[in-house]
Amino acid sequence: MDKEQHNKISSIIAKVIDLPFDEAIIKIKKACGTDEDLEKEVLSLYHDIHGEEAIEKEANNTTLKEITKLVGRKDSVFRTKIVTNWTKLLFGNKRNRLILVILFLLVTFGLGVISNLYIRDNILESEREEKIALLNTTSEIFKRWIATENNKIENLSKDSELIAMAKAIDSLENIDETYALLKKSDVSRDVTKWLLKTAKNNGYAIMSILSNSSPKSILGSGLIDSTGISKMFNIDLGQLIYKDYLKAKNGETVFLPPINNYDLIHNFELKMQDETWINFLCPIIDEHNNVIAILAGSNLAKKGFSEIFNTSKHGATSETYAFNNEGKMISSGRFTEDLRKTYLLKDTLLETIYNIELKDPGLNVMHGAKPTLSSVEMPFTKIVDNALNHIKLGDSIYHGSLMKPYRDYRGIEVIGAYLWYPEHNFGVITEEDFDEALASLVYFRYTFFIFFIIILVLSFLLFNSNVRIARIGKKVDDFSIIGQYKLREKLGEGGFGEVFKAEHTFLKTPVAIKILKNQFANTDMLDRFEKEVKITSSLSHPNTIKVYDYGTTENNNFYYVMEFLNGISLDKVVNSNNEIPLARGIYVLYHLCLSLKEAHDKGFAHRDIKPMNVMLCNQGGAYDVVKLLDFGLVKNVDASLSQQTQINRIGGTPMFMAPERIRDPFNTDLRVDIYSIGALGMYLFSGQYLLELVSQKMLTGEETLQGDFRNNLIERKDVPIELSEFLASCIRFDPNKRPSGIDELIVFFEKLNQKNPWTRKDALDWWKNYDIYS
Amino acid sequence: MSIPLFINLNNMSKNKKHEVTQLLHNIGTNNKSADLYPLVYDNLHEIAEKLYRRERPGHTLQPTILVNEAYMSLVDQDQIDWKGRSHFFAVSAQAIRRVLVHHARKKNAIKRGSGEYHLDLEEGLTYSVEKDEIMLSLDEALEHLEKLHERQAKVVELKFFGGMKMQEIADELGVSIKTIEIDWKVAKAWLKKFMRSDI
Numbered sequence: 001m002d003k004e005q006h007n008k009i010s011s012i013i014a015k016v017i018d019l020p021f022d023e024a025i026i027k028i029k030k031a032c033g034t035d036e037d038l039e040k041e042v043l044s045l046y047h048d049i050h051g052e053e054a055i056e057k058e059a060n061n062t063t064l065k066e067i068t069k070l071v072g073r074k075d076s077v078f079r080t081k082i083v084t085n086w087t088k089l090l091f092g093n094k095r096n097r098l099i100l101v102i103l104f105l106l107v108t109f110g111l112g113v114i115s116n117l118y119i120r121d122n123i124l125e126s127e128r129e130e131k132i133a134l135l136n137t138t139s140e141i142f143k144r145w146i147a148t149e150n151n152k153i154e155n156l157s158k159d160s161e162l163i164a165m166a167k168a169i170d171s172l173e174n175i176d177e178t179y180a181l182l183k184k185s186d187v188s189r190d191v192t193k194w195l196l197k198t199a200k201n202n203g204y205a206i207m208s209i210l211s212n213s214s215p216k217s218i219l220g221s222g223l224i225d226s227t228g229i230s231k232m233f234n235i236d237l238g239q240l241i242y243k244d245y246l247k248a249k250n251g252e253t254v255f256l257p258p259i260n261n262y263d264l265i266h267n268f269e270l271k272m273q274d275e276t277w278i279n280f281l282c283p284i285i286d287e288h289n290n291v292i293a294i295l296a297g298s299n300l301a302k303k304g305f306s307e308i309f310n311t312s313k314h315g316a317t318s319e320t321y322a323f324n325n326e327g328k329m330i331s332s333g334r335f336t337e338d339l340r341k342t343y344l345l346k347d348t349l350l351e352t353i354y355n356i357e358l359k360d361p362g363l364n365v366m367h368g369a370k371p372t373l374s375s376v377e378m379p380f381t382k383i384v385d386n387a388l389n390h391i392k393l394g395d396s397i398y399h400g401s402l403m404k405p406y407r408d409y410r411g412i413e414v415i416g417a418y419l420w421y422p423e424h425n426f427g428v429i430t431e432e433d434f435d436e437a438l439a440s441l442v443y444f445r446y447t448f449f450i451f452f453i454i455i456l457v458l459s460f461l462l463f464n465s466n467v468r469i470a471r472i473g474k475k476v477d478d479f480s481i482i483g484q485y486k487l488r489e490k491l492g493e494g495g496f497g498e499v500f501k502a503e504h505t506f507l508k509t510p511v512a513i514k515i516l517k518n519q520f521a522n523t524d525m526l527d528r529f530e531k532e533v534k535i536t537s538s539l540s541h542p543n544t545i546k547v548y549d550y551g552t553t554e555n556n557n558f559y560y561v562m563e564f565l566n567g568i569s570l571d572k573v574v575n576s577n578n579e580i581p582l583a584r585g586i587y588v589l590y591h592l593c594l595s596l597k598e599a600h601d602k603g604f605a606h607r608d609i610k611p612m613n614v615m616l617c618n619q620g621g622a623y624d625v626v627k628l629l630d631f632g633l634v635k636n637v638d639a640s641l642s643q644q645t646q647i648n649r650i651g652g653t654p655m656f657m658a659p660e661r662i663r664d665p666f667n668t669d670l671r672v673d674i675y676s677i678g679a680l681g682m683y684l685f686s687g688q689y690l691l692e693l694v695s696q697k698m699l700t701g702e703e704t705l706q707g708d709f710r711n712n713l714i715e716r717k718d719v720p721i722e723l724s725e726f727l728a729s730c731i732r733f734d735p736n737k738r739p740s741g742i743d744e745l746i747v748f749f750e751k752l753n754q755k756n757p758w759t760r761k762d763a764l765d766w767w768k769n770y771d772i773y774s
Numbered sequence: 775m776s777i778p779l780f781i782n783l784n785n786m787s788k789n790k791k792h793e794v795t796q797l798l799h800n801i802g803t804n805n806k807s808a809d810l811y812p813l814v815y816d817n818l819h820e821i822a823e824k825l826y827r828r829e830r831p832g833h834t835l836q837p838t839i840l841v842n843e844a845y846m847s848l849v850d851q852d853q854i855d856w857k858g859r860s861h862f863f864a865v866s867a868q869a870i871r872r873v874l875v876h877h878a879r880k881k882n883a884i885k886r887g888s889g890e891y892h893l894d895l896e897e898g899l900t901y902s903v904e905k906d907e908i909m910l911s912l913d914e915a916l917e918h919l920e921k922l923h924e925r926q927a928k929v930v931e932l933k934f935f936g937g938m939k940m941q942e943i944a945d946e947l948g949v950s951i952k953t954i955e956i957d958w959k960v961a962k963a964w965l966k967k968f969m970r971s972d973i
Contacts, residue, residue: 006922006964014956045963052962492941568950575857576948771950 009042014773101463108455112448120441124403127437131417131430142308150253153282157295165191166284166293179234188219189228195221210294215245236266248281248294257426258301258330260354276301276354301353306332317433324426327380329356358384364411382406387418387427405434483551510564515557533560535604536631543595545629565627567617582718585684587758590749591626600670600742606631609676610656623763655689659733671735678730685714794848798858815869817844822873838937841866860942867936878909915968926961
């Protein structure tokens with residue numbers, strides 16, 4: 001391997017380094033031609049470089065942080081990639097975000113519905129338990145009551161006086177089946193008296209003696225006529241109670257659940273009130289253990305019996321009532337008053353007992369509505385139907401509950417439980433309006449509804465903030481975007497701001513963006529910048545850098561977009577080890593003046609001409625294209641202050657600044673630029689700042705700055721005296737003594753330029769040594 | 775005795791500071807690298823020796839940190855511009871390379887080629903005692919590269935030992951940054967390849 005080959009390798013790699021991998025390989029092969037050794041060598045190095053670049057790209061992301069600081073969004077957290085990716089996936093696009101929010105709401109709603117059902121089930125279950133407990137309690141009270149009442153009547157039936165009278169009745173009965181004898185005998189009056197007295201003493205409305213041979217009531221304490229005997233003498237009992245009668249006849253004490261007069265007595269002829277009775281039948285037994293008669297004690301059902309069930313009212317709608325095997329209500333309901341206003345109780349005096357059929361009217365009738373079906377056609381309410389069905393089946397199931405809402409006799413949705421007493425042939429139902437039972441559920445539903453609304457609102461906010469997160473997420477990705485441009489890399493940093501290379505988002509044209517560091521304290525400043533940028537962008541001379549665009553970043557930093565220049569600053573050219581050729585220096589000065597002319601013609605001074613602001617560029621093969629940068633921009637910001645900090649430092653701007661501008665930063669006299677051109681020229685040909693030149697002169701014995709000291713500042717022998725004299729005239733402290741205008745400079749430099757031409761070849765030679773691989 | 779010595783040293787460093795600064799200041803007009811180099815070398819050698827004395831296994835030192843330390847102690851920064859600064863670093867890069875190589879060579883000249891190691895040129899190298907031999911082989915590789923392509927070898931020296939930025943190297947060598955970037959990439963790849971085959 002030798003030098004030549006290594007150079008070849010280097011330049012081949014330089015040509016392909018920015019290309020995509022595949023293209024690069026092809027190009028390398030093409031460039032190497034038949035030289036296999038070269039190709040092998042180039043490829044081996046290229047592979048290594050390519051591999052490293054992939055890694056570097058990753059690392060590059062960190063440098064972007066710097067940019068962020070300047071561009072703004074410094075709050076954006078640099079999250080790990082994973083988090084970012086997730087966030088992006090979830091919140092990144094609007095659709096995903098919406099889906100997420102909707103999903104969240106659905107899940108919340110679903111949870112609400114499920115817990116609603118769960119709570120409902122729980123409530124209903126406890127309702128069921130409560131109802132059953134209530135029925136059990138009621139039933140216990142009822143059993144005790146029955147036991148007491150049975151006991152009472154059994155004791156009465158053992159009364160010897162009664163037994164004696166019963167014997168007499170029995171014997172008379174045996175003689176005369178028509179009871180005519182009995183009616184005439186004193187026994188009947190005695191018995192009636194006893195019955196009246198005993199009924200009164202023992203709290204019976206009526207007491208009667210029933211025959212032991214056939215279901216008849218022989219004597220009673222009710223409706224006593226003038227003969228001293230009840231009008232209800234020798235009357236047949238209704239069929240409905242035959243079974244109970246037979247039980248009593250067989251020596252059992254029997255309780256008869258409520259029964260209406262009309263059913264109690266067969267072929268009832270007497271005018272009696274529509275009343276419902278409960279009856280206790282107790283056999284009267286003689287010493288031979290024969291049933292000689294039956295003692296009956298009767299009471300209105302609405303009294304003691306009903307009260308047992310009415311004790312268990314609670315809440316606003318819970319109702320407990322007894323019903324018989326005909327599906328009739330046989331105790332007083334709690335809604336009697338309300339029911340009297342409906343068709344259910346036609347007469348305002350009617351009791352619910354025995355008059356309410358427990359049938360489903362199909363609709364709520366409590367507010368005057370009338371069912372379409374007649375009561376015969378109506379089905380029993382579900383719970384009654386249920387109870388009666390079991391009885392019909394004879395499956396010994398005597399209790400049940402319905403927690404699925406069903407319509408009761410009022411047509412209102414209720415839940416309920418029942419208990420049947422097979423030994424007494426009636427049952428008890430306890431019901432509660434479904435709405436009341438689930439009142440607490442309604443509270444839950446309200447709570448949930450409010451909760452859900454809050455969640456909805458929060459979701460909306462979340463959705464919005466997600467948008468913001470997503471936006472930040474985007475920023476994390478695209479924070480290097482300013483306007484239409486994507487920041488690429490930092491080119492440099494100055495006192496006022498930083499310069500980045502960037503490219504147009506769509507066109508991919510490279511540009512340079514200068515972002516100013518200082519945030520704007522007031523809009524005045526912003527207005528001035530805007531004005532200046534506008535003027536600058538109106539300059540179109542090829543030696544003036546083009547300004548394309550301007551604006552403010554999110555951080556309120558002002559920025560402007562310029563033409564991207566591939567070149568070297570004049571400062572660096574001068575500082576390189578070789579002194580600048582005379583022709584090149586003149587060439588640069590000449591072109592600077594051309595650039596300035598356009599601005600000066602518009603009455604606009606550059607005000608900050610210095611080597612740093614001049615670039616020599618390679619523009620598409622045109623070498624040493626002079627570009628003047630930073631026209632009039634950002635100079636006014638505290639020039640006096642930056643003066644003080646920079647005045648003592650070598651390399652600061654003031655070295656090229658006209659003295660009158662140092663005194664008055666807002667001086668806009670065009671002649672400040674003429675001074676700067678002069679100072680710049682001095683610098684080009686001496687490599688030193690004016691201040692240094694002056695101080696050197698002072699050190700070497702010059703005592704004053706009078707006379708022609710200016711003309712002797714440049715020591716280079718190749719610089720013609722007319723040039724150094726002209727430059728010296730440009731840096732006169734008195735603006736009036738300087739050349740009158742830019743045109744004068746142009747004429748002068750043009751002439752010199754023609755005399756000392758800087759040819760394309762000269763430029764090319766220099767660039768070959770500077771930008772070696774281009 | 776130690777106190778006057780200390781004062782003496784202090785004075786000495788002050789004088790040196792002025793001298794170095796002056797030299798850097800005049801770089802533009804005539805090249806004084808030859809005068810500057812011994813001053814910088816001595817200082818770096820001194821700093822490095824101080825560290826070597828406390829040397830223990832796993833002990834690391836970064837050449838760029840040494841160079842920066844030298845810059846602090848030798849240069850009056852207020853008196854210097856970018857040109858002088860970058861030149862100082864360029865000279866220092868050369869000097870620190872010599873200091874480290876000298877030390878490594880002295881220590882384990884015999885222990886060579888013992889096993890594989892990974893050299894990350896990008897890191898600016900965290901130099902540790904164990905890496906003495908890397909230093910030697912890198913130095914050797916650089917010497918080879920110098921013969922092939924002087925500027926590329928220089929770029930590596932400035933970047934690796936001087937910790938200089940691309941732009942600074944470009945300015946120092948008077949070429950475009952693009953040139954430096956390609957030099958660096960090619961040189962890096964070449965060095966890796968060379969050192970792999972050399973072991």
